[in-house]
Amino acid sequence: MFDVVAKGFRDVRNRFEGKREITEENIDGALKDIRMAMLEADVNFRIAKGFIERVKETALGEIVRVKAKAGEKVEVTPGDHFIRICHDELEKLLGPVDTSIMYSNPRLGPTKIMMVGLQGSGKTTTTGKLAKYLKEREGKKPLLVGADVYRPAAIEQLRVLAKRIDVPVHAREGGDPVEVCRESLKIAEEKGCDVILFDTAGRLAVDDVLMDELEMIVQQTKPENIFLVADAMIGQDAVNTAKEFNARLEVDGFIMTKLDGDARGGAALSIKEVTGKPIKFIGLGEDLDALEEFRPEGLANRILGFGDVMGLMDRF
Amino acid sequence: AKTRGGFIGRLSGLFSGEQLPADMVDEVEEILFTADIGPRVAQAIMNAVEKGLSGDEKQDPARIWGFIREYCSDLLKSHEAPLLLDDHKPFVMLVVGVNGAGKTTTIGKLASKLTAQGKKVLLVAGDTYRAGAVDQLAVWADRTHIPIHQGDDDADPSSVLFSGIERGVEEDFDVVICDTSGRLQTNVNLMDELAKMARVAGKALDGAPHETMLVLDANTGQNAILQAQKFNEAVEITGISLTKLDGTARGGVILGICDQLEAPMRYIGIGESVEDLRAFEADDFVDALFM
Ligand SMILES: Nc1nc2c(ncn2[C@@H]2O[C@H](COP(=O)(O)OP(=O)(O)OP(=O)(O)O)[C@@H](O)[C@H]2O)c(=O)[nH]1
Ligand SMILES: Nc1nc2c(ncn2[C@@H]2O[C@H](COP(=O)(O)OP(=O)(O)OP(=O)(O)O)[C@@H](O)[C@H]2O)c(=O)[nH]1
Ligand SMILES: [Mg+2]
Ligand SMILES: [Mg+2]
Numbered sequence: 350m351f352d353v354v355a356k357g358f359r360d361v362r363n364r365f366e367g368k369r370e371i372t373e374e375n376i377d378g379a380l381k382d383i384r385m386a387m388l389e390a391d392v393n394f395r396i397a398k399g400f401i402e403r404v405k406e407t408a409l410g411e412i413v414r415v416k417a418k419a420g421e422k423v424e425v426t427p428g429d430h431f432i433r434i435c436h437d438e439l440e441k442l443l444g445p446v447d448t449s450i451m452y453s454n455p456r457l458g459p460t461k462i463m464m465v466g467l468q469g470s471g472k473t474t475t476t477g478k479l480a481k482y483l484k485e486r487e488g489k490k491p492l493l494v495g496a497d498v499y500r501p502a503a504i505e506q507l508r509v510l511a512k513r514i515d516v517p518v519h520a521r522e523g524g525d526p527v528e529v530c531r532e533s534l535k536i537a538e539e540k541g542c543d544v545i546l547f548d549t550a551g552r553l554a555v556d557d558v559l560m561d562e563l564e565m566i567v568q569q570t571k572p573e574n575i576f577l578v579a580d581a582m583i584g585q586d587a588v589n590t591a592k593e594f595n596a597r598l599e600v601d602g603f604i605m606t607k608l609d610g611d612a613r614g615g616a617a618l619s620i621k622e623v624t625g626k627p628i629k630f631i632g633l634g635e636d637l638d639a640l641e642e643f644r645p646e647g648l649a650n651r652i653l654g655f656g657d658v659m660g661l662m663d664r665f
Numbered sequence: 666a667k668t669r670g671g672f673i674g675r676l677s678g679l680f681s682g683e684q685l686p687a688d689m690v691d692e693v694e695e696i697l698f699t700a701d702i703g704p705r706v707a708q709a710i711m712n713a714v715e716k717g718l719s720g721d722e723k724q725d726p727a728r729i730w731g732f733i734r735e736y737c738s739d740l741l742k743s744h745e746a747p748l749l750l751d752d753h754k755p756f757v758m759l760v761v762g763v764n765g766a767g768k769t770t771t772i773g774k775l776a777s778k779l780t781a782q783g784k785k786v787l788l789v790a791g792d793t794y795r796a797g798a799v800d801q802l803a804v805w806a807d808r809t810h811i812p813i814h815q816g817d818d819d820a821d822p823s824s825v826l827f828s829g830i831e832r833g834v835e836e837d838f839d840v841v842i843c844d845t846s847g848r849l850q851t852n853v854n855l856m857d858e859l860a861k862m863a864r865v866a867g868k869a870l871d872g873a874p875h876e877t878m879l880v881l882d883a884n885t886g887q888n889a890i891l892q893a894q895k896f897n898e899a900v901e902i903t904g905i906s907l908t909k910l911d912g913t914a915r916g917g918v919i920l921g922i923c924d925q926l927e928a929p930m931r932y933i934g935i936g937e938s939v940e941d942l943r944a945f946e947a948d949d950f951v952d953a954l955f956m
Contacts, residue, residue: 389887391888394694395695468937500801501773502800502801505796505797506795506797507797508797553912555912555913580765582886584701584885585699585700585886607765609849610851611849611891612886612888635795
């Protein structure tokens with residue numbers, strides 16, 4: 350894995366070997382490397398194209414001479430500088446950072462958080478993780494709602510997770526998901542819960558019937574937070590999925606799961622670009638502790654294949 | 666070492682002097698990438714176009730696409746191999762893959778398909794880790810009236826597999842399908858656990874598992890290639906199934922996997938219901954890829 354990461358960096362750097370400045374000629378090859386790295390990281394190819402154009406513009410507009418007097422050590426090479434430009438541009442695209450959760454006015458009832466996304470993306474697990482996070486770090490009292498009545502044993506899965514973190518569940522096998530979510534508003538108040546998390550069934554964005562169902566749940570419960578849960582391994586189709594879920598539901602942010610593997614997670618950039626919504630959290634494992642607030646630095650390096658080299662360039 | 670260099674660069678170089686319209690270059694590029702074919706295979710395809718078509722043919726979009734289709738379909742077909750269930754009794758299948766790929770669902774559908782073909786099938790609940798995983802397989806077993814073998818609570822997955830396969834032998838089953846918990850290929854401990862499961866299967870029945878099927882989600886991008894490589898290193902993959910092709914994702918990354926693995930494509934998943942499993946057909950797949 351380290352090889353993959355280090356390679357993107359090395360290639361780009363080598364392009365500038367022996368060069369003293371960034372010029373139009375030596376930049377072209379480096380841009381091709383960056384494009385390749387982005388496509389291999391599953392950044393949508395159009396978005397990669399736009400990115401390359403912007404980096405080129407910035408780099409050319411900012412042709413930097415390296416002050417390398419004879420005998421003095423060169424601290425910053427054009428290669429490093431170019432890498433910095435790419436990294437900063439990408440970090441800009443992944444930001445601004447907003448990992449906030451929108452809370453309701455407690456007098457008006459509990460805060461609602463709704464998880465939506467494709468099948469198997471990690472919604473149920475993330476529901477458990479987020480409930481644990483809210484309970485332990487924010488002192489909240491969560492209620493989990495099993496709005497997935499389709500997947501075999503989905504409710505059982507949610508119950509097991511709820512038990513591990515000792516929070517209540519509202520669910521009814523064979524119930525209507527819209528009903529179940531609506532009922533939960535009252536049940537939360539009865540149980541003294543101040544946050545409700547809806548675990549909805551996985552669905553494809555092209556499934557009209559199931560997308561209508563989500564719209565109904567939103568209409569009836571008015572969640573303050575709708576989070577699209579996306580798998581870090583997702584490819585080019587992330588753009589369609591994100592666009593469609595956002596068009597239907599106006600999501601508030603997304604959560605990227607399974608970043609504990611070696612997926613480069615380029616789809617995060619695509620989702621961010623097409624929805625304009627922030628990444629809220631990232632999932633880093635199957636355990637209920639494996640949730641972190643999103644920070645763009647690491648992901649930018651990961652997508653570009655630069656590894657952890659930015660730290661080496663802090664003197665900039 | 667001329668495998669690198671931008672795709673556009675290669676493409677425009679390739680057609681230079683032959684006046685391929687720029688919009689054709691864009692179109693080819695857009696379609697290949699949208700299908701998750703990935704930069705490396707895309708480049709290999711264009712190299713093949715370069716070598717395989719004459720200057721005149723390169724002016725004709727229909728000819729170019731015809732060539733690309735054939736190239737992809739040949740690549741997939743070169744891996745075709747039948748699943749010979751009758752060669753072993755019971756025939757033991759181990760189903761593996763990353764988290765949420767669709768293993769358990771594919772098992773449910775496949776068990777039903779094989780039962781309809783007259784096979785006596787046993788399901789083994791080898792995912793003892795994920796919350797609700799055993800119950801999920803049990804619902805599928807119930808739905809399809811197929812027996813399921815479960816271990817005790819907190820049982821080690823290898824021991825469940827061992828006793829499940831033993832039961833398969835004793836009770837004269839034709840096919841034993843073993844579910845495993847999802848794991849990311851980078852998790853060394855879990856990959857070792859999987860290798861152990863395969864070894865233990867061989868102890869329960871000589872030659873088992875007879876098929877180790879990797880399940881991939883069609884929504885997955887280039888990471889699927891690493892999945893295929895690392896799972897193959899841990900437990901020699903002998904077949905691949907691709908799920909969730911009922912959405913807009915194309916699953917083109919399997920072309921890149923064909924470059925690296927011998928294993929043939931087995932089934933595709935096209936929905937969450939029991940009937941939503943089809944045998945893989947290279948030509949149909951390639952048609953959908955470039956739709
Ligand atoms: N390694 C890893 N696995 C994860 C992560 N998040 C979820 N998973 C696993 O991914 C698989 C699917 O997770 P679920 O929470 O069931 O996904 P879901 O979106 O609820 O699935 P459906 O309800 O079927 O649509 C399970 O095996 C989880 O344990 C993560 O951050 N890292
Ligand atoms: N639309 C669609 N959904 C599918 C298909 N195959 C599986 N799914 C769904 O994908 C989700 C995950 O499927 P599972 O069978 O639980 O996946 P798994 O690989 O066993 O997951 P883990 O055991 O948690 O690693 C479920 O919601 C399934 O219903 C398919 O072909 N099409
Ligand atoms: Mg779920
Ligand atoms: Mg499973």
